[in-house]
Amino acid sequence: MNRKVKQCINLKVLSSKSLRTATVLLLGSLVLSACSDLGVKPWERDVLARPEMQLNHDPIEAGLDDHIYFSKEASSGGRGFGGGGCGCN
Amino acid sequence: MQLIKRKSSKSTASKLTNRSFKKIAPALAAASCSLLGAASNTALARGEAGTWDFEAASLFYTETDDRVSAVEPVFSATRNFEDGEVLNLKAAYDVLTGASPNGATPSATPQTFTTPSGNSTYITDAGDAPIDDTFKDTRVALSASWLAPINRDWEYNAAFYGSKEYDYLSIGTSGGIKRYLNNKNTALNVGLSFSFDTIEPEGDIPSGLAEMPHIGAGDDFSSTRIDTSDDKTIIDALFGVTQVINRNTIMQFNYSVSMSDGYLNDPFKILSVIDDTAGANFGGNLQDANGNNIYLYEARPDSRIKHSLYWQTKYALANGDVIDGSYRFMLDDWGINSHTFDFRYRWQLGSSYLEPHLRYYMQSEADFYQRYITETEYNAGSPTLTEATSDYRLGDLDGMTVGLKYGHKLDNDHEFNMRVEYYLQSNSGDNGIGLLKDQNLYPDTKAIIFQVGYSF
Numbered sequence: 001m002n003r004k005v006k007q008c009i010n011l012k013v014l015s016s017k018s019l020r021t022a023t024v025l026l027l028g029s030l031v032l033s034a035c036s037d038l039g040v041k042p043w044e045r046d047v048l049a050r051p052e053m054q055l056n057h058d059p060i061e062a063g064l065d066d067h068i069y070f071s072k073e074a075s076s077g078g079r080g081f082g083g084g085g086c087g088c089n
Numbered sequence: 090m091q092l093i094k095r096k097s098s099k100s101t102a103s104k105l106t107n108r109s110f111k112k113i114a115p116a117l118a119a120a121s122c123s124l125l126g127a128a129s130n131t132a133l134a135r136g137e138a139g140t141w142d143f144e145a146a147s148l149f150y151t152e153t154d155d156r157v158s159a160v161e162p163v164f165s166a167t168r169n170f171e172d173g174e175v176l177n178l179k180a181a182y183d184v185l186t187g188a189s190p191n192g193a194t195p196s197a198t199p200q201t202f203t204t205p206s207g208n209s210t211y212i213t214d215a216g217d218a219p220i221d222d223t224f225k226d227t228r229v230a231l232s233a234s235w236l237a238p239i240n241r242d243w244e245y246n247a248a249f250y251g252s253k254e255y256d257y258l259s260i261g262t263s264g265g266i267k268r269y270l271n272n273k274n275t276a277l278n279v280g281l282s283f284s285f286d287t288i289e290p291e292g293d294i295p296s297g298l299a300e301m302p303h304i305g306a307g308d309d310f311s312s313t314r315i316d317t318s319d320d321k322t323i324i325d326a327l328f329g330v331t332q333v334i335n336r337n338t339i340m341q342f343n344y345s346v347s348m349s350d351g352y353l354n355d356p357f358k359i360l361s362v363i364d365d366t367a368g369a370n371f372g373g374n375l376q377d378a379n380g381n382n383i384y385l386y387e388a389r390p391d392s393r394i395k396h397s398l399y400w401q402t403k404y405a406l407a408n409g410d411v412i413d414g415s416y417r418f419m420l421d422d423w424g425i426n427s428h429t430f431d432f433r434y435r436w437q438l439g440s441s442y443l444e445p446h447l448r449y450y451m452q453s454e455a456d457f458y459q460r461y462i463t464e465t466e467y468n469a470g471s472p473t474l475t476e477a478t479s480d481y482r483l484g485d486l487d488g489m490t491v492g493l494k495y496g497h498k499l500d501n502d503h504e505f506n507m508r509v510e511y512y513l514q515s516n517s518g519d520n521g522i523g524l525l526k527d528q529n530l531y532p533d534t535k536a537i538i539f540q541v542g543y544s545f
Contacts, residue, residue, distance in 0.1 A: 039274025039333045047337050047405045052435055052442075055331070055341050055401055060163055060542060061508070063181075064148045067161070068538065072514060074452055074483050075427040078399035078417035081282040081325040082347045086228070087257030088185075 142167040146542035153535040156220065157187040174237040181230040183254075188222035192358040192479040193384055194461050194521070195219065195528040196374055200382055203301055205357050206292040207310035210303075218532050221357060228254040242269045250284075259286040265327070278329035278343075289318035290356045297388025298472050301359050303381040313386070321351030337406075343399040350392045359384040360479045363525060365463040372523020375464045385462060387478040395421040409437040424456035425483065441497040446510065450488035458483045460519050460530050481516050481531070488514045492538070503545040510538040 040048070047053060056062055056079065070076045071088035148161040163181040170176070191202060193213075200213045204223050213219040230252035238244045243266065250261040265280030288294075293314040295301075302308030329343040362375040362383040374382040401415035413433040420426040429450045436443045457476035466473050492510030499505070516531040 038335070039271055040336050042272065044336045048333060048339055050405070052411050053339065053403055053405055055339065055403060060144055060146045060165055061540065063179075064146070064161060064163065064540065068148075068150060068512075068536075069450070069488075072482060072512075072534070073427070073450060073486070073488060074421075074423075074425050074455070075395075075397070075417070075419040075429065075450075077325065077327075077345055077347060077395075078343060078397040078419065078429070079401070079415070081263060081280065081327060081345065082323075082395060082397070086252065086259065087226075087254050087286075087288060 138169050138171045138173075140169060142169070142544065144542065144544040146540055149537075149539040151537050152187065153537075154218075154532075155188060155222075156534070157185060157189060157224065157536075159183060159185045172238070174235070177232075177234045179230075179232045181228075183226070183228035183230075185224070185226045185228070187224055188220040189224045189357070190481060191219050191221045192360055192387060193219040194361040194363070194479075194525060194530055196361075196382070197524055197527065198374070200374070201303070201305065202359075202384070203304050203310070204292070205290060207302070207304060208292075210305055216528065218529070226254050226256075228252055228257075243267065244269070246280075256290045257286065257288050259284060261285070261323075263325075274333040276329075276331040278327065278331070280325075280327040280329075282323075282325040282327075284323040284325075285320065286323070286351075287318055287320040288352060288356070292356075293317050294319050294352070294356055295386040297354060298385050298474065298477065300377075300470070301384040301386060303377075303379070306379045306381055319352035321349055321353060323347060323349045338402065338404045340403075341399070341401045343397070345397045345399070347395040347397075348392070349394075353389045353391060353393060354387055355478075355480055356386070358387040358478060358480050360387060360459070360477055361461045362467045363461045363463055363522065365465055365522060370524070372521060372525040375467065383467065385467070385472070385477070387480065388474075388476050389457065389478055390423065390476055393421055393423055395419060411435040411437075423483070425453055427452040440499075441495070444494040444496070444508075446490065446492040446494065446508075448488070448490035448492075450486075450490075452486050452488075454485045454518065455483040458518075460484075460521070461525070463522075481534075484516050484531075485518050486514055486516045488512065490538075501545075503543065505543050507541045508539070512536040512538060 051057055062079070066076065067086065067088075070086060076082035144165045144167075146163050148159070148163070150157070150159040150161070152158065161181060161183045163179065165177060165179045168176040193200065193202070195213075195216055195218055198215050200219055201210050202213065202219065202221070203210055204221070211222065230250070232248060232250040234246065234248035236244065236246040245264070245266045247264045248262065250259070250263075252259045261282060261284035263280060263282035265278055268277045269275070270277065292310075294316045295313050296315045299313040302310045302313050304310055325345060325347045327343055327345040329341060331339065331341045333339050362385060364370045364373050364375045377383055397417055397419045399415065399417045401413070404412045406412070411434075413435070415431045417429040418426070419429075427450065430448065432447045434445050436445075455478065457478060458480075459477055460479050462472070462474070462477060490510050490512045492508055494506060494508035496504055496506035512535070514534040516533075518531060520526060521528065521530055
């Protein structure tokens with residue numbers, strides 16, 4: 001393979017990497033700037049503070065379910081760590 | 090009236106923010122603190138600072154067809170400290186009995202299997218799904234988690250976990266850090282977890298793809314064993330964003346990666362070797378010189394990397410009801426990918442509530458999953474394969490859960506709740522050749538889940 005071709009390939013790899021980095025940075029900025037427009041004022045948290053509005057409002061039930069599905073299916077985790085902890089799978 | 094209320098709230102905004110956020114913070118942190126068993130274990134700060142909250146629950150799980158049955162009582166204690174720290178201690182105890190599929194295919198003739206210990210045999214009748222009914226285990230799991238603010242914008246959590254079964258030990262630790270942004274409407278989580286599991290099965294560790302010995306025929310059991318125990322390490326990393334959308338909506342996105350290394354086989358699972366030579370036994374069990382069916386122990390890769398994307402949204406309706414929806418996409422380097430949809434609707438009825446639950450799960454099979462091994466692949470005892478499993482949990486499957494939960498809050502802020510759910514799992518795949526086509530290779534798994542709980 002001659003040097004020009006190698007350089008061309010390297011440039012392609014570089015530009016694809018740069019493109020990916022730029023895309024990630026752009027998306028990240030967009031997400032964060034979009035997030036900054038979302039949300040509530042501190043005195044508007046009454047509904048969100050209700051126990052049933054917590055994302056994991058029943059950790060015991062979630063733990064038991066994780067145990068059941070870990071032993072029956074090939075997937076685990078997502079909400080939290082998938083980890084080990086059981087010889088059931 | 091509303092305006093007056095708002096005004097008065099605004100004047101105590103800072104106090105309210107701190108108090109509300111102390112309540113919401115542990116739940117926001119749950120994503121970065123949930124080892125299995127200690128799963129999502131950062132309990133909610135239900136009570137006031139300086140007090141303990143307790144929660145007791147018991148799960149009853151029963152599969153139909155005399156398969157697995159489990160009882161699992163759990164007790165959780167949570168201490169909420171003045172400065173926002175939260176300590177959670179949890180203990181669980183499992184008792185499992187029943188029978189588990191051993192991986193072999195049903196057959197037109199009775200089949201004799203050697204138990205995992207090598208001390209005895211069991212027989213499966215013609216046409217029946219081969220299940221090992223010597224399955225029995227108890228498990229104790231203990232966990233502790235700690236969550237604390239570092240300052241106004243940062244928070245950390247740490248957890249320790251340990252569980253012991255008759256033949257299995259698991260210990261683990263996890264930690265995470267969280268950064269609040271945008272007036273605490275956004276939270277970024279990073280978490281790391283490390284687990285070390287050791288298995289010491291009854292009858293030791295069989296060699297992958299070795300033939301199951303027929304002890305009644307005088308086969309040497311020990312020659313198929315490679316060690317008395319083995320282990321695996323699991324490292325998980327989780328990156329999450331939690332975002333308050335508006336006064337009624339909160340959303341969470343997580344990406345997690347899980348890397349397992351070591352012994353990932355199930356030492357109790359075997360595969361049938363099926364005759365694929367044209368003739369009267371085409372599709373029947375291949376037999377050895379003594380007339381015994383040939384079965385091989387499964388062999389999986391010794392590493393696995395899983396990636397998961399998780400999204401959850403909670404939305405409060407004006408009437409007080411809450412909608413909770415989530416979706417998870419998982420893919421791994423074993424060729425499995427899965428989709429999990431979960432939906433709950435909390436229907437508030439004064440101090441009680443009803444919560445219908447619907448969960449749908451679908452999974453594709455692992456690259457090395459196959460329902461049986463052919464005589465050609467068996468290759469007269471020198472298999473052409475290096476990896477194979479017929480464990481239905483690594484096959485093509487769909488799972489559906491339908492459930493209903495009822496809860497009632499008592500005057501003293503205690504809560505009683507119970508739920509009943511029905512789980513149906515259906516497998517599918519290659520339907521076999523010749524004689525095997527007459528057998529049901531993919532029986533459904535049906536289970537009833539009942540749970541009762543009390544928090545005080």
